[in-house]
Amino acid sequence: MKVTLWGTRGSLATPGTATIRYGGNTSCVSVYGPDGTVLVLDAGTGIRPLGMALPRSLRRVDICLTHLHLDHIQGLGFFAPLYNPAVEVHIWGPASTTLSLRDRLMRYLSPPLFPLRLRELPCQLSLHETPCADFTIGEFRIASALICHPGPTVGYRITTAAATLAYVTDHEPALGVPEFPMSGEWTSGYDLVAEADLLIHDAQYSSEEYAQYVGWGHSSLQHAIAFAALARVQHVVLFHHDPGHTDQDIDRLTTEAIAATRPTFAVTPGAEGCVFALGSH
Amino acid sequence: MAQQEIEVILIRQLASYLAMPMVIVNPVGTLIFYNEPAEELLAMRFEETGEMPEDEWVDALMLTDEHGMPIAREALPLVIALHERRPAHRRMWGQGRDGVRRYVEVTAFPLVGQAGRALGAVAIFWEVKHA
Numbered sequence: 428m429k430v431t432l433w434g435t436r437g438s439l440a441t442p443g444t445a446t447i448r449y450g451g452n453t454s455c456v457s458v459y460g461p462d463g464t465v466l467v468l469d470a471g472t473g474i475r476p477l478g479m480a481l482p483r484s485l486r487r488v489d490i491c492l493t494h495l496h497l498d499h500i501q502g503l504g505f506f507a508p509l510y511n512p513a514v515e516v517h518i519w520g521p522a523s524t525t526l527s528l529r530d531r532l533m534r535y536l537s538p539p540l541f542p543l544r545l546r547e548l549p550c551q552l553s554l555h556e557t558p559c560a561d562f563t564i565g566e567f568r569i570a571s572a573l574i575c576h577p578g579p580t581v582g583y584r585i586t587t588a589a590a591t592l593a594y595v596t597d598h599e600p601a602l603g604v605p606e607f608p609m610s611g612e613w614t615s616g617y618d619l620v621a622e623a624d625l626l627i628h629d630a631q632y633s634s635e636e637y638a639q640y641v642g643w644g645h646s647s648l649q650h651a652i653a654f655a656a657l658a659r660v661q662h663v664v665l666f667h668h669d670p671g672h673t674d675q676d677i678d679r680l681t682t683e684a685i686a687a688t689r690p691t692f693a694v695t696p697g698a699e700g701c702v703f704a705l706g707s708h
Numbered sequence: 709m710a711q712q713e714i715e716v717i718l719i720r721q722l723a724s725y726l727a728m729p730m731v732i733v734n735p736v737g738t739l740i741f742y743n744e745p746a747e748e749l750l751a752m753r754f755e756e757t758g759e760m761p762e763d764e765w766v767d768a769l770m771l772t773d774e775h776g777m778p779i780a781r782e783a784l785p786l787v788i789a790l791h792e793r794r795p796a797h798r799r800m801w802g803q804g805r806d807g808v809r810r811y812v813e814v815t816a817f818p819l820v821g822q823a824g825r826a827l828g829a830v831a832i833f834w835e836v837k838h839a
Contacts (some may be wrong), residue, residue: 603721618711
């Protein structure tokens with residue numbers, strides 16, 4: 428399994444010299460399976476360069492959306508395979524309690540917000556609602572579950588015979604918890620993440636910032652590391668950086684969070700272009 | 709132990725912040741959480757009792773109607789909410805672990821999650837001071 432970060436920023440794309448190392452594109456991760464299956468996690472602005480980098484021979488791509496906040500779907504209309512009639516594009520994501528995934532996506536992919544309508548896209552488009560029973564895409568076994576974030580939001584656990592990736596961004600497992608973390612039983616996202624080889628997790632705020640934004644659906648860097656420790660992961664990637672954080676801020680906050688939590692596993696601040704090889708791939 | 713559903717985690721967190729007694733049962737009726745105000749009403753602490761199967765909490769609370777007659781289990785608001793998936797309300801007498809009988813008003817409602825999943829039920833209690 429090869430995991431590549433194409434967009435690591437939260438909330439709003441943030442290009443510029445101050446974010447050049449960690450990147451300014453919003454959430455998007457590609458996952459290549461050992462047999463060539465391509466899975467895309469979220470469709471933030473990072474999905475545009477990913478689409479341009481995909482092989483022309485590709486005939487199927489699956490996009491797993493965690494939720495439909497704009498920073499996770501803004502790039503969707505600019506994903507090249509959507510305009511190729513020879514490609515099957517499967518989009519997986521949450522419905523709401525009253526609207527289907529299709530209806531929710533159409534709110535963005537229709538005028539006046541976007542010039543084309545969903546039904547006008549040339550690709551072979553299929554929509555699938557999550558969370559749902561575990562499903563299989565190529566060599567990936569995928570589990571999905573609702574996690575703590577405003578509005579229907581899903582985390583994903585992607586497993587091959589050799590490795591497990593957990594993608595749980597936009598997640599506030601510490602919400603309302605007096606002393607975080609509690610037991611795994613009472614912690615949002617725990618089952619998705621338990622003993623994963625790699626966890627990509629929300630780390631939007633410093634601890635001081637988190638205190639001002641409780642309930643907004645995001646985590647501090649320290650919460651992300653504590654959650655990873657609770658779930659006994661091997662490696663956590665801090666993700667969904669606040670648009671107000673410069674590269675220097677992220678370096679400093681990561682150093683401080685590691686010093687405060689003393690993790691026994693690897694902690695990496697997510698940067699655009701980072702590649703992680705899991706298992707034997 | 710497997711992780712609880714997110715809706716159940718969130719309602720436990722909400723309950724832990726509320727000043728009114730609240731209990732949560734899972735889809736099979738096991739009492740999986742009660743908050744501090746409920747601890748006062750029941751005269752027991754969740755940290756000490758842990759989870760309680762339906763048989764256990766129904767028997768322990770010795771619930772009776774205004775006339776002191778035992779209330780059939782299927783007539784209890786929490787059981788109605790759980791098994792009939794509708795809200796229910798009534799007044800009743802109950803006994804905490806301290807042996808004190810209290811007159812309470814109970815409102816229970818089912819917890820229905822995304823995609824119609826039955827996740828359990830919640831009951832909120834008010835002690836009726838002047839029965």
